[in-house]
Amino acid sequence: EIRVMGANEYRALGETPQDAAEKIKEKIDLLGDESFTKRTEGINAWRESPLYQLYLSIGQQSMVQGVDVNVVSLQLHQEGKPYLTQEEFMAIADLNHQLRY
DSSP states (O other): OOTTOOHHHHHHTOSSHHHHHHHHHHHHHHHHHHOHHHHHHHHHHHHHSHHHHHHHHHHHHHHHHTOOHHHHHHHHHHTTOOOOOHHHHHHHHHHHHHTOO
16 A cells, blocks of 8 residues: 555545655554564555655755755646645655654
């Protein structure tokens, strides 16, 4: 489930980006209750997900172009491609900080 999550699935998880990020963290924490190995597998699945890859791509494009993530996301949205709002981007950044090994 985590491994295949995209932006639309993320948005469906909660009313706010923070709620959605918390749901992902809860899923990974549940795996951690089973074992450290399962938690690690959950984090690896997250890092392979289209959502995480989109997050990385937006961050990278922002740095390369020297513009805010909002500018990159707006470009993607206008092109009909998957995008993240600034609030979603920041919630995912916070989630990633919490998921460090």
